[in-house]
Amino acid sequence: MRRFLCLLTLIFPITILSAQNSSVEADFFPLVLVLEAAEYAADAAGTWRPDWPVELPPDAFTVHAGEISRIRLVGEEITLSFHFDPSGSLAEFPFMLNGKMTQITLDYRDEVIRELKLTFPPAEESWKLEFLQYMNSFPSLVRASLGETWYFIYLSRGVNEITETWYDVEGNALWVYYFSLVEIGKNQRIRAIRNYSGLDIDPDTESYYDSRGLLTENISSGGTFRVLYYREALPRYWERWPAEGNADGVGKFTLQWDASGFLVRLTGEAGESESGGFIDFRYEYTLDEMGNWIERRETRMIRQFGLLVPSSGTIVKRILEYR
Numbered sequence: 001m002r003r004f005l006c007l008l009t010l011i012f013p014i015t016i017l018s019a020q021n022s023s024v025e026a027d028f029f030p031l032v033l034v035l036e037a038a039e040y041a042a043d044a045a046g047t048w049r050p051d052w053p054v055e056l057p058p059d060a061f062t063v064h065a066g067e068i069s070r071i072r073l074v075g076e077e078i079t080l081s082f083h084f085d086p087s088g089s090l091a092e093f094p095f096m097l098n099g100k101m102t103q104i105t106l107d108y109r110d111e112v113i114r115e116l117k118l119t120f121p122p123a124e125e126s127w128k129l130e131f132l133q134y135m136n137s138f139p140s141l142v143r144a145s146l147g148e149t150w151y152f153i154y155l156s157r158g159v160n161e162i163t164e165t166w167y168d169v170e171g172n173a174l175w176v177y178y179f180s181l182v183e184i185g186k187n188q189r190i191r192a193i194r195n196y197s198g199l200d201i202d203p204d205t206e207s208y209y210d211s212r213g214l215l216t217e218n219i220s221s222g223g224t225f226r227v228l229y230y231r232e233a234l235p236r237y238w239e240r241w242p243a244e245g246n247a248d249g250v251g252k253f254t255l256q257w258d259a260s261g262f263l264v265r266l267t268g269e270a271g272e273s274e275s276g277g278f279i280d281f282r283y284e285y286t287l288d289e290m291g292n293w294i295e296r297r298e299t300r301m302i303r304q305f306g307l308l309v310p311s312s313g314t315i316v317k318r319i320l321e322y323r
Contacts, residue, residue, distance in 0.1 A: 027146060029098050030177045031129070031153055032164050033205075034118065035139070036190055038106060040213075042090040047082070050225035050238060051096045051218050054249040055314055056080075057263065058235050061093070063292040063320065064261060072319040084323075099222040099243075112137070129153075160188070184213045193220075230257055238268075251279070262293065278303060281313060294318050 041047050048058045060073050061082040070083040073094075080103060083092035092105050100120050107115040112134060118127040125147055133141040135157075142153040144166075151174070152167045160182075166175040175197045182191035193205040205220040214233055217226045223242035230236035238253045250271030258264050266281040280301035285293040298313030 028166055028175045029118070029127075030164065030179070030193055030205075031142065031144075032155065032162050032177065032179050033190060033193065034095065034097065034104060034116070035113075037095045038090060038093070038104065038113070041082075041093040041095070042084075047093065048233075048235070049096055049215055049218065050227040050235070050240070051220075051222060053101070054240070054253070054266075055316075056101075057296055057316060058255070059261070059263060060316070060318070063290070065292060066290045066320075067323040068320060069323045070319075070321040072321075073316065074319070075316040076314055113139070182209075184209050185211070187213060189213060230255075232261065234261065234263075251277075253279075280308065288320060290320075290322070292318075292320055294320060 047061045052058070055075065056073075056078075060080070061071050063071075068082075068084070070081065070092075073080045073082075078101065080094040080101065081092045082094065083090075085091040085108070087108075089108050090106060091108075092103070095102050095104055097118075097120075103119045105117040105119075106113055112131070114131050116127075116129040116131070118129070128145050130143045131139045131141075132143055133139070138155065138157050140155050142155070144151045144153055150169050152169070154165045154167065156163045156165075160180060162179040162181070164177040164179070165173055167173055176195070178194045178196055179190050180192045180194075181188040189209055190205075190207055192207070195204045205218070207215060207219075208217040210216050210229070212233070214229055216228070218224070221243060223240070225241070226239040227235045228237040234257050235255055236257075238255060240249045240251060240253070242250060251269050253266055253268035253270075255263055256265040256267075262285060263283055265283070266279070268279055269277050270279045271277070282299045282301065284297045284299070286295040286297075288294050294317065296316045298315070300311045300313040301308040302311050303309075
């Protein structure tokens with residue numbers, strides 16, 4: 001079966017794909033985008049992205065002192081983990097995928113990824129992927145399963161592009177992503193993702209970066225998100241325009257950080273809020289002995305009778321494990 005799939009992918013024309021049905025299509029995701037995220041998420045500057053929900057702190061997986069082995073974030077209706085294995089490789093991290101926060105788990109052997117698990121909390125069922133073959137240190141054949149359904153993913157990398165094709169166990173091509181790459185310093189980052197499996201082949205995703213390789217704009221079917229950074233990759237001005245039907249977090253925001261690098265205030269005009277568009281969120285923290293925050297308390301200032309009245313907001317906690 002493996003030989004058949006490898007041969008098929010080499011000669012299969014992308015233009016004659018036949019996706020099976022909409023319910024299956026909705027489950028697919030761009031694996032190459034996940035692999036890029038795994039490469040850069042180990043750096044604190046590469047973890048947060050402008051398409052993250054507003055309620056998740058931009059510095060959720062960043063510390064000011066000490067070497068972290070695990071950060072466990074606990075908020076309202078969500079628990080996420082960021083974890084390094086004993087060898088120092090990134091073993092677990094959160095990522096926004098297909099418009100949902102996901103939890104990615106990685107397992108390495110011989111210094112390359114051999115297994116990957118992808119979960120969309122609070123769903124109990126996870127994608128499980130086995131990396132069967134590598135070519136020039138880049139995965140070329142992956143076996144994926146969701147429940148009792150199995151797929152094969154073939155990856156082909158060129159100079160400035162990557163093609164990712166999903167197959168069923170019978171060798172039928174179901175889904176194709178095409179990734180164009182751009183040079184950022186000494187690295188290559190994904191510039192655009194096109195989906196060639198349907199009638200519409202307009203870019204599904206376009207990404208723009210600054211000179212440091214930080215994502216400054218992301219345009220996709222999930223919406224448009226832009227950010228200008230403060231020092232050390234901290235977001236300063238943030239625009240969020242989620243796709244129609246998802247009004248959560250719409251608006252323009254300014255984030256204020258203190259001299260120690262803690263977010264102390266978020267203000268702006270939101271599309272939907274209790275105060276008719278104006279928001280003013282303020283934050284207080286509980287710190288551990290290393291000076292890193294382990295609880296963030298939000299106070300929402302609401303306009304009433306011409307005054308700003310404080311109201312309790314969300315509380316986010318972190319469990320920090322040091323090396």
